[in-house]
Amino acid sequence: MQPKSQVSVTSKDIFRVYSREVFRYPRLFFLVFLGGLGIQVAELIYPLYLRRLFDLLATGKPGTDAINGLILIVGMIAIAKIGGWIARRVQVYSIMNLESRGMANLYSSAFDYLIGHSYHFFISRFSGALVRRVSKFASSFETMVDGVMLQFVPTTIFAIGAVTVLFLRNHTLGIALGAWIIAFVVFQALVARLRHPLRVARARADSKMVGSLSDAIGNQNTITLFSGTKHEHGILQNVVEFWRKATMRSWNADELIWSVQGALMVGINIGLLYGAVIYWNRGLLSIGDFALIQTYLLGLFSQLININREIRRCYDASADAVEMIEILKTPHEIKDQPNARPLTITNCEITFKNIYFSFQDNKPILANFNLVVKGGEKLALVGPSGAGKTTITKLLLRLYDVSKGTIEIDGQDVARTPQDDLRGKISFVPQEPILFHRTLMENIRYSRRDAKDKEVIEAAKKAHCHEFISGLPETYNTRVGERGVKLSGGERQRVAIARAILKDAPILVLDEATSSLDSESESLIQDALQTLMKGKTVIVIAHRLSTIMKMDRIVVVAKGKIVAQGTHDELLKKGGLYQKLWSIQAGGFRDDETMLEKNLNQPEILFETPEEK
């Protein structure tokens, strides 16, 4: 098992991922920029005419020629404002298109990459938290593009324009405003950097809370059954408190920054007004200039306040994006090798050669495990719980990679064949089948997605699903609930068997495939399975030894090692673990008091030999 690789995500990574989406649509990007430019130019022109308006109002008198000049100015202001309105429509329409397309791409690409991660990756994480990462990844794109294209770029244009105009009117005031803006931006950038770790901590606390919530909600039944409501409340309370503290730290930092910024704004406002009064006194500025300065300042302040909010949102968004980009940067644990060759099945012989495998370094599950399953052989794996039986089959399916050794099918290393090809050759019925919250038809068809309805129903009949499915109000169109919870354990197993029957792959692996079935259904399905097994290489894992008595060979595994093998009779004769397991199971049956009572009239049942059962 490979160690979990820790990847680090930088701002550059976020920029790279998101800008790639933006530049995928250069025309839309250009229109958004053009719209933003138009809006700001209109905003800059308006105070210029306002200044003229005020100056004319201050000097002209009502009822004179001044009115024509004033109307002309109002007309120019109208043109600027209407131009600004049109530019905003262009900007908004283009950005909506750009963002919706970008988000759609991000959803798809995040899903495509995420789902390629290994089985181990998923069982080590909360699915709720993963779902949230994908959706935050897409929504962060919207936030960041909004921030850059609707705030940062336009505000920069406006600030440069305002400083230039003011500089042309009065060098000192222009330079003062320019210097102030630079100081303000530098301050923003510095504190934003300092604040970032707090935001990341908050995003992690968020994910942790979602993970805990989804784990608890997913286990609602267990909580009820074990009267765990109060206990869960306590656990959640801890997580919530952790989240609250992280949030409060991040908000406190924000508030501190806000107060400094507010003070900076008051300072420049008073400073510029004071300067303007001095220059007016010297006859260097007119009344209109006051209107100009004040309008620019008001415009600038409102944009800067927005920018402050946007920076905060963008940092939040980037902290959210980090969580998904981490996953995107984490290499897939199980990969097709570049020189992978399609698997050719000839004899269908499976060889486990000197296999070493462990989940944790100090606790080997398999050490030097060797086993050959001959082509067409029906092999059973038995042994105590935790012996490593399921792990052996998961290694064959390459859900995990072995640490050492090779697993070969007809002499071809499974690690050197494409995964889809390998798994296409194996029908696997897992110990605990999980189903999609889709219809039964779709669920069964999943193993051969081009199968016709007729074929699906035929497989369902063989797996004895048809009986219970026919009894459902919507028969094959019934949805089975999340993970298949609306079906009983035995029904889920039968659906999984139907999948395997439909798939009809040359290798069949059954992991406790009939463990949840009653004896009658089991014996019916055993018949179907016997037919299915014909001509295939089969590995069956079973605790109920009566189900594997007829297998060609039984391999007893304990603590990751083969401790005995042979046919049922041979193993019984040998004694040892198999004989012990068998006598416990057979004995359990004999000791069962209810059975004893029921069968008092049929003593032969109580004393039958195990082979006859």
Ligand SMILES: Nc1ncnc2c1ncn2[C@@H]1O[C@H](COP(=O)(O)OP(=O)(O)OP(=O)(O)O)[C@@H](O)[C@H]1O
């Ligand atoms: N993802 C995992 N991470 C860490 N340990 C694991 C993981 N999966 C299984 N194990 C451990 O590996 C050992 C073998 O597990 P495995 O599922 O192969 O047992 P098994 O023989 O199939 O048992 P059972 O008969 O109960 O199904 C167990 O001790 C189990 O706790």
Ligand SMILES: [Mg+2]
């Ligand atoms: Mg198992």
